[in-house]
Amino acid sequence: MNFSGTTIYAKARPSALSGKPVPRVSLEELAREAxxxxxxxxxxxxxxxxxxxxxxxxxxxRTTFNTGQRRISRKITVGISTVRYENHYSARA
Incomplete structure (x- = not known):
């Protein structure tokens, strides 16, 4: 599946520590929805x-999702945290 050109936008709030914008929900929730x-x-x-x-x-x-038989190369990152993917692609025969 081709994910090129896809951009994810999320509502943000100021960080209590730095004052910089951070997503209102966790990286896990953003990635799952996307x-x-x-x-x-x-x-x-x-x-x-x-x-x-x-x-x-x-x-x-780490935030990790199992994508079953699908290989995903799309990178979803918020700050320094990146979503990782597990799959059963090698089990396919």
Whole structure:
């Protein structure tokens, strides 16, 4: 799927620390909404899913989504945080 030329806009608010604009919602929420609008079905990545299900107490550092059989090369970044993707592409036979 070609994502070239796609721009994501989000409502912002001033940061309490720096006063610079920051999104009103988390990077996870922005990325999920953007990918769903582009027709990409997403699920939480393995680390986030394990944490949400109580299988681990380690809080995931990165925002990661499982895109199933789809390979995504689109980069979604807010500040220094970037969304990462997991997939089952190699399991496809």
């Amino acid at each position: 990918l769903e609008k582009l027709g990409v079905p997403v699920q939480l990545g393995r680390a986030q899913a394990d944490y949400a299900e109580g299988k681990t107490t380690q809080i995931p550092v």
